[in-house]
Amino acid sequence: MFFNVGAGHHHGPPTVTRAFVLGVIINSAFVVMEAAAGLFLGSIALLTDAGHNLADVGSLLVGLVAARLAEKRSSSVYTYGLGKSTVLAALINATFLLVSTGAIGYAAIVRLTSPVPIAGEKVALVAFVGIIINGASALLFFKDRHHDLNVRAAYLHLLADAGISLGVVVAGFVVYLTGWMWFDPAVGILVGVAILYGAFSLMRDALRLSLDGVPPALELSTVRDYLLSVDRVCDVHDLHVWAMSTTETALTAHLVTDDTASLSFEEINEELFHRFHISHATLQVEPVGGADCRQRC
Numbered sequence: 001m002f003f004n005v006g007a008g009h010h011h012g013p014p015t016v017t018r019a020f021v022l023g024v025i026i027n028s029a030f031v032v033m034e035a036a037a038g039l040f041l042g043s044i045a046l047l048t049d050a051g052h053n054l055a056d057v058g059s060l061l062v063g064l065v066a067a068r069l070a071e072k073r074s075s076s077v078y079t080y081g082l083g084k085s086t087v088l089a090a091l092i093n094a095t096f097l098l099v100s101t102g103a104i105g106y107a108a109i110v111r112l113t114s115p116v117p118i119a120g121e122k123v124a125l126v127a128f129v130g131i132i133i134n135g136a137s138a139l140l141f142f143k144d145r146h147h148d149l150n151v152r153a154a155y156l157h158l159l160a161d162a163g164i165s166l167g168v169v170v171a172g173f174v175v176y177l178t179g180w181m182w183f184d185p186a187v188g189i190l191v192g193v194a195i196l197y198g199a200f201s202l203m204r205d206a207l208r209l210s211l212d213g214v215p216p217a218l219e220l221s222t223v224r225d226y227l228l229s230v231d232r233v234c235d236v237h238d239l240h241v242w243a244m245s246t247t248e249t250a251l252t253a254h255l256v257t258d259d260t261a262s263l264s265f266e267e268i269n270e271e272l273f274h275r276f277h278i279s280h281a282t283l284q285v286e287p288v289g290g291a292d293c294r295q296r297c
Contacts, residue, residue, distance in 0.1 A: 019140040020064040027057045030133040037126040044108045044188040051104045055097045062089040083245030090206035097199035101192050108188035124172025130165035134158050212242040232259045250280035258288045
């Protein structure tokens with residue numbers, strides 16, 4: 001006996017789409033300005049930050065497209081809809097981050113061995129603008145950061161960028177005050193390491209979700225313990241939890257019970273959603289002492 005107790009789809013509000021669009025426009029303009037300033041001033045730290053901001057633009061663009069695709073209804077081909085495109089977007093963004101940061105990191109190492117003069121105060125000024133741009137972009141996602149994990153990731157990423165720009169400001173002033181030309185590429189390397197840490201983390205989580213792993217915020221044992229705690233449920237097996245998108249989680253499970261009629265599937269559904277944010281649940285009910293289930297784990 002099967003029961004589908006899905007809570008339905010939860011798509012982002014129009015304000016989220018506008019935030020992505022504005023974020024792309026603002027950050028694209030700044031990337032062009034910062035890259036031009038980095039080339040003109042010969043600053044690897046600025047170029048590193050520009051490369052990271054370019055990755056942010058790509059991330060916002062891909063995230064915007066994926067969010068729009070996730071709103072498409074299910075079809076006879078894509079019966080779950082296109083929500084999984086948000087996971088593919090994360091994979092693309094992580095790969096882009098790794099490649100761009102690696103290239104600029106190599107340039108920073110070369111410059112570290114052969115430092116060249118830069119205008120430290122001008123580098124600091126351009127990076128200071130970056131703090132304002134990234135901070136303002138992060139504010140676009142402030143309102144919805146608790147309701148959408150994708151929005152929260154964008155918010156935290158842009159907020160971190162503002163902190164990285166602050167590091168470039170410090171490097172510019174140190175070069176201006178001390179004349180230590182090596183300090184600028186050294187900051188570029190440190191910024192690159194910080195970005196790589198985030199990129200590897202993003203890649204790990206994206207691969208986990210793309211392979212239908214349990215979302216990082218959930219513990220399968222905790223979900224199992226809840227289902228076992230439901231009155232009249234004697235056993236749980238063939239339990240699967242996976243991400244349908246970066247904001248929607250699904251579950252299937254077999255529940256063994258000695259009294260099917262007494263189970264409140266509406267209550268189970270509500271608890272799964274409120275406790276674990278699982279919005280799509282399909283449960284198969286089996287009687288105690290019934291034929292052994294071939295999917296029993």
